[in-house]
Amino acid sequence: MAARSEDPVYKTDALIAEDIDAYLEQHQHKSMLRFITCGSVDDGKSTLIGRLLYDSKMIFEDQLAALEADSKRVGTQGQNIDFALLVDGLAAEREQGITIDVAYRFFSTEKRKFIVADTPGHEQYTRNMVTGASTADLAVILIDARKGVLVQTRRHSYLAHLIGIRNIVLAVNKMDLVDYSRERFDEIVADYRAFAESIGIEGFVPIPISGLAGDNIATKSQTTPWYEGPTLIDHLETVEVDLADTREKPFRMAVQWVNRPNLDFRGFSGQIAAGTVRPGDQVRVLPSGKVSRIERIVTFSGDLDKAVAGQSVTLTFSDEIDCSRGDVIAAAEDPPQAADQFEATLVWMAEEALVPGRSYWLKLGTRTVSATVQPPKYQVNVNSMDRLAAKTLDLNAIGVAEIHTDRDMVFEPYKADGEAAPNTALGGFILIDKMSNGTVAAGMLNFALRRSQNVHRQALAIDKPTRSALKNQTPKVLWFTGLSGAGKSTVANLVEQRLVRMNRHTFLLDGDNIRHGLNKDLGFEESDRIENIRRVGEVAKLMADAGLIVLTAFISPFRAERDMVRAMLDEGEFVEVFVDTPLEVAEERDVKGLYKKAREGKLKNFTGIDSPYEPPEDPDIRIDTTELSPEEAADMIVAKLIP
Known part of the structure; x- marks a missing residue:
């Protein structure tokens, strides 16, 4: 070995190895x-x-x-x-x-x-x-x-x-x-x-x-x-x-994963978006607002005495408080905001234009919520910087609009006053189409709307279970959907009659009747159809809170809007009833003469003719009206609803 160590070739190999190590x-x-x-x-x-x-x-x-x-x-x-x-x-x-x-x-x-x-x-x-x-x-x-x-x-x-x-x-x-x-x-x-x-x-x-x-x-x-x-x-x-400006901000970390390998360990994993954290620091979990202290900062290489923005870590608390994926762990004395209504700048990235009122998935950090976009306030002409009036946003358009989410989101403005670097972690988001799962827009939150901060829910002494117990029934929303002329209203009316004879408390919301009052200001454009269903969904939810069995008879042509109403209600409360009638059969019935007008071009945006109908993919109840009479269909629905 001593002779070999003096070999010039061997020394050269060693030097090369040293050079490689130094380079790496x-x-x-x-x-x-x-x-x-x-x-x-x-x-x-x-x-x-x-x-x-x-x-x-x-x-x-x-x-x-x-x-x-x-x-x-x-x-x-x-x-x-x-x-x-x-x-x-x-x-x-x-x-x-x-x-x-x-x-x-x-x-x-x-x-x-x-x-x-x-x-x-x-x-x-x-x-x-x-x-x-x-x-x-x-x-x-x-x-x-x-x-x-x-x-x-x-x-x-x-x-x-x-x-x-x-x-x-x-x-x-x-x-x-x-x-x-x-x-x-x-x-x-x-x-x-x-x-x-x-x-x-x-x-x-x-x-x-x-x-x-x-x-x-x-x-x-x-x-x-x-x-x-x-x-x-x-x-x-x-x-x-320089990451110094990010590290000097208040501590922020969105929880990506709850790490629970055994009963003796429970930690919260994620990448630190801003600030610095040390064991003993007091932190606040949002949106719940629960406060605790950091007990350990755990990494694969061992515990740390300090962690900074950009590092991925697992944090443990000194107290057992609720914290889950999507929550944000923040400095207790300087937490971010939480709201459910925002102004945002959108860059539309989909071939299909924005549909105001339609429900999309909004992903911000590690949290995904359901969100609706209101008609844009304006669209930006990037050539002249003019603000143009717009009812929607097409591919590559840039605009500003209000966004409403179905629950509070922890956020910070994408560009905060006095800060040079953007708050990408808690201010930048994407919108996802619920049907295709494709990303349709990138967005930047500008600020929370004041009404989202000033309007609070009032706690009521009498709740849904109390009202339901008084009526001795379980609240339900039976959502009848199908083409015009399918027989939705006929079957729904028969179902309600049977339920009333069984001493059930009910209310029937019919599409035509609603458009004579609550929704008489809406037309039949896609955005109006979506708003029509949103309003009906909100009314149905209130009636279900009152303990009623609610029946609705609406074409409701889009799956996304039916899913939006389902999301408003408690688990199992929404019952989708698909009155499945082929277009040719519905058109033959044409009790109101609407198909004839649509075929003649006298009635625009008519479902099944020049406006699409998206049938349910997995309805709770399916009624084939070519095989069952309305009475038989009603009996089948009641039997499934009340065994």
Whole structure:
């Protein structure tokens, strides 16, 4: 062994191992910067990222060989390598020469590690840009020097600022195509500065570059002797991204998981969103408001004496208090707010437009609640910054609207007064379609509505069980749904008669009758139909609280609204009765002549003709009126309701 230790080759291997260990140690402690590239289509975003990967030597030899082959195949002219192909991974992207999806790439320099998101430039993919920007610390706004500031440049800049990105780089690209003109560069910077100031961007760093030629990317270019600022990589390596402001805020942690491996341990796991916590600190669990003290800060590596923003930990309390997923653990002396009505800014991301009044899932932090969006107060024209009147929001639209949730949410304004960094953890949310489970919007909470703070529920001495006991019955809401002419009202009327003969206390809410009074101000547009059902649901809930068996006969064409009413009521209280009648059979009956008018175009938005009906997927009771008479159907419903 002694002889081998003196072997020069053996020593070289040891030195190499030491160098690798030293490199890995240095790399592990580098700071991380997340940034996005955005701007209009063909401004050179993918090419720029490819150049950054190439200049930082993050491309292996086999990748480089494949890249050169792909560049020849797609017919790249005037260069050996098409750097955009490093990032454009989808076949459609390579065929069209555009970015569609968000592409994330990692690279590193001696000073810092980077994760960069290449976001699409086309307007139809703006939602993908929002996804990439949601976790970014810096935005590189690219501008084609030939085209100048475009609508999509303004849109992406507005969104980056709206989301709270404080560090903006204005990369004026393709300077080689304008002969590295200082006058053209200054003109573009002046135009962008005027727009930036109008939307509240306080500062940005302009850099003249050529992603293709590599000018001012990693090294200073001799072609722009008039430019005295940093190269792009120099700026990315040195820009300050400090978590100190987050750590100096009051303590906040949303509970992601209740950790209960055995009867002797109960902890609450999550990532600290803001502030610092130590054993012995007094904390408050929201929205319940219960107070306790931190007993331990548990991690996989052992207990900690202190934990700060960004760390994932498990906290244990000195007291046994109720705390579950979605709750927020906060500094007891400075807790966040809780409310159920807000003003919010929405970026609509779905092909299907916003339906005011429809119930969506709202996910904020680790809590998911049911929420409805009111008609927008206004929509923002990102080109002129004008506030436009709007009844809904279409794909990529940005607007401000009120949001109502079915329970209190713990929140903080996304952009609080006097704070530079946004409160993403408790101020940013997404809306999810209840039927498709697709994300339809990203949102930022502005503030709680005053009425949500000033209007409180009054505790009543007489409750639902007391009223139900007086009537000797269990409250129910029998929700009859089906096409017009299916026989809903007929069957519901027969069911009520049978229940009354059994000394049950009932009330029948019929769709036509309600529209003569409570809902006579509503039409038959989709949003009006939703509001019609919401109001009826609220009335049915009040009647069920009174201990009644409520019967409702409404087309109620949308599953989301029927589910909304089900969510208003106690478990098992909502009974969905699907009066299943084929369209052709209902149309043959046409007692009121409505189908004929709809077919002639005299009656718009008629369910089954030019407005959809979404049949229940798993109704509590299904009635096939082609097989059962109304009397037989009524008998079957009563038998299932009261065995």
